[in-house]
Amino acid sequence: MTTEHVKIFSGSSIIVKGLQNLLDDEKIHCLVKDKFESARLAGFGEQMNSVELFVLNVDLEKANLIVDAYQKEINS
Template identity: 50%
Template sequence: MKEHIKIYTGTSILANRLAFLLDEEDIPSIVKDDQESGRLAGFGTLGDSSELFIFNSDADKAKEVIKKFKKEISE
């Protein structure tokens, strides 16, 4: 069984941007958005953060994409 690791926590817009960049490199990811899940279930949550997970086995492959993403958002 493959284990997931969290690689990013931030706004849903940025988490989805990073997920898109990873997908372009054929690295599957999962975005966990508690705020949206709570809204759909009929109750709210505090904060505006989403989490992005990838398989542990893809961590090395994703390092360069994550590095470029961090540079992109810091500009």
């Protein structure tokens, strides 16, 4: 089985940072791909909610539980 990163969430930078902190608390390594900031630095536009969060596929099941709970919390 190969180890690869899988996208588990996309949203605004502040929402992704909150989720990243929760994953860090559970010792789940994640990567953030901020297309908005990259576009801004390059001099063109991108949607503000274009920040993506990736985890390793071996952590996917545990991470999805955290993402589901987080989405319920922010949507309530």
